[in-house]
Structure formats: C-alpha cells, structure tokens
Amino acid sequence: MVTPPKFLESVVRRLLPPAVREQVLGDLHERYESPLRYIADAASVVPAAIFSQLRRSTPIPFRLLEALIIYISIFAGARVPFEFDRPPDSSQMALLTMVALAGLVWHDIYYVRPPELEVITELKRDFPWLKWIPLRPVRELYTAMFLPCLVLDIVGLLGPSVRALLNLPRGMHLLGLIIASILISSLRRRIGKRRPSVGA
Amino acid sequence: MPNLRLRRVPRIIARATSGGKGPTNAVDGLPNFPYTVRQMARTESTGSFEQLVLAAILSLDDDAYGVSIHAKVERLVRPKSVSLGAVYVTLDRLEDKGMICSRLSEPTAERGGRAKRCYRLEALGEHALRESAVTAKRIWDSIAETWGKDWARQW
Numbered sequence: 001m002v003t004p005p006k007f008l009e010s011v012v013r014r015l016l017p018p019a020v021r022e023q024v025l026g027d028l029h030e031r032y033e034s035p036l037r038y039i040a041d042a043a044s045v046v047p048a049a050i051f052s053q054l055r056r057s058t059p060i061p062f063r064l065l066e067a068l069i070i071y072i073s074i075f076a077g078a079r080v081p082f083e084f085d086r087p088p089d090s091s092q093m094a095l096l097t098m099v100a101l102a103g104l105v106w107h108d109i110y111y112v113r114p115p116e117l118e119v120i121t122e123l124k125r126d127f128p129w130l131k132w133i134p135l136r137p138v139r140e141l142y143t144a145m146f147l148p149c150l151v152l153d154i155v156g157l158l159g160p161s162v163r164a165l166l167n168l169p170r171g172m173h174l175l176g177l178i179i180a181s182i183l184i185s186s187l188r189r190r191i192g193k194r195r196p197s198v199g200a
Numbered sequence: 201m202p203n204l205r206l207r208r209v210p211r212i213i214a215r216a217t218s219g220g221k222g223p224t225n226a227v228d229g230l231p232n233f234p235y236t237v238r239q240m241a242r243t244e245s246t247g248s249f250e251q252l253v254l255a256a257i258l259s260l261d262d263d264a265y266g267v268s269i270h271a272k273v274e275r276l277v278r279p280k281s282v283s284l285g286a287v288y289v290t291l292d293r294l295e296d297k298g299m300i301c302s303r304l305s306e307p308t309a310e311r312g313g314r315a316k317r318c319y320r321l322e323a324l325g326e327h328a329l330r331e332s333a334v335t336a337k338r339i340w341d342s343i344a345e346t347w348g349k350d351w352a353r354q355w
Contacts, residue, residue, distance in 0.1 A: 003312065004312075009312075020288075022304070022314050022315055023266060023304070023314070023315065023317040024266070024288070025312070025314055026307075026311035026312065026316060027265070027266040027267045027316075029310075029311050029312040029314065030267050030311050031267055031284075041284055044283040044284050044285040045284050046285075047285065048283075048285025048286065048288050049285070049288060051289065052288060052289045052292040052293075055292075056292060056296065
C-alpha cells in the first residue's frame, strides 16, 4: 500500500488545527497517489480548515469587539507611567493591537487546553467558589497575546534604527494586556464562546 | 366530569386559557391547556454548492465522509472540478446551520489508522434540499415551456 511520506505528513499535521487534524489527515492519506498530489491536496485543505476553524471559533463582529478591547486596554495601560517611557502614539498602539489579536487568533485555532492539574481540581472541589475566578482562561489569553508582542519587543532590541524604521513601541505593555485578558475572558464567558470545533 | 385541580399553573393563566372555568379538554385525566402552534421557522437559504453537498450526503447515506462527498460532488458538477478544501468549509457551515450532523467512525488501516468524520442529514437539511429541488423543478419547467420540449428532451 502506498503511504504518504512521513515528513510531508508531519508538516501538514503541524499546520492543521487540532480539532480537524484526525479526519483531514485520514482523508489525505486515503487520497494519496503521489507526493505532488498530496501537496496539492494539502494546499487546498489546510487554508480551508484554518479559515473554517477561525470562523467557527469566533464570529467576525465579536473579533472586532475584541480588537477594540485590546486597543482601549493598551491605551489605558499606557497611561500608567511605569509602563512606557513615553506613551505610544496611535499607530504604535494599532500595531500592538494587531500583533496581540494575531496571537489571540492563533490561540483560538491551535490551542488545546491540557487537562487541569489534580491539585487544582481538588481545591475546586473543596472550595466551590474558586471556579468563579477565571484565572486559567485569563492566563491563557494573556500568554497568547503577550508572546507575539514579546517578539515585537525583541525585534526592537535589534537597534534604535530598526525601532524607528518600524515605529515600534518601547516597553512591555504588561498592564494593557492584563486588562485586555480579563475583559476578553469575561466577555467570552458572558456571551458564550462558540465551540472550538465539533471534532475537538 | 372529574374535578380537575390545577397544579403549578397560576390561577390567572388558567382562567385566561379556559375562559375562567378551568381546563375542559382533559382526555387523559390530566389537565391539558390550549396552546398556539406556530409555523416552523423558515429554513436558512442555501447556496448552490451547499445544495450539491447536501445532495451528495443524501445519496451516500451511511458512507458520507470528506473523500466520498468530494467525489460525489465532483461527479455532480462534471466537467468542473471542486477542491477538497471547499467541501470541508461547506460541511462545517452546514453543520453550524444545523442541516447536517457528524460523528467520528472507527479508525481504519487504509486511512493510516485515522478515523473518518461521517455526516448525516438532519431534518432541517432534508427540508432545505426538498425546497431547492422544488425550485429547480420549477426552473426546469419554466425553461422547457419557453424553449420547447425538444430542448428539454436533449438533456
């Protein structure tokens, strides 16, 4: 029986959202004839699967609302003196918002929540009110938004000329993203985030 | 007439529904209340590609999954071709609309030990498909009426 090359399969596996990975990899395996055909199939399927997952996870108006929340939160965080040496201008805040939003999108498509630690489960059993504190979702959202912004900061470290050229903001924008994570988490809980996928 | 006592229904509602005399249409010894039957909400509109996918699922019955649906849709749109990705996106959209449902089957060796996601039509999907078939028939009749039955026979 002809099977797809392991390398190609592992690349496609990494690109596919986890919720549809099993079925799509199976379908591609079943259709396999040659490496070229496999690549052509994957090139058609992977973007479609990502797009579909993105549409299913968060509707577009809701995503725009999240973008607005991030922008306002970064704006609010930038008012605190220790956050930036000087407040960023609107284009810098827009850049930060876009980068943080990209992290959020990545999170919604690819993140699979690991099972909760046993200690936490036991604690929640003993103290039921603990489950009302959404520490975990806030932390996950914060990490998703913070990491791409950190990349932006690292790029800025290449030198003042790079920073000026790309008009990068200076600072870690910690506070703004914390505010955004709390707001988005509570918004998602309130509105009811759509299921990530049926296959999840 | 048994003496029916209203339970868990506020008196004001009981009066409103039975003209103030309590329920009179009890047939099973339990109080029954009149209710309004509303017309079922209209089905969401379906695009032509969605109709093709629904038709493919209907004809494939229990064997409707990504690859087989794609093959069937390609046969339906001959000589055009359809990408596998477009079929996946449409399947997801139809599932979100509640027209189809899916389940994961057992993994098989021919798929590298991976499961299939099998799809099935829901009542809403069947309704939408029926509606589009009726519309297609009307279009067909209308064209045949204008261009003549000879043209229709060629097809």
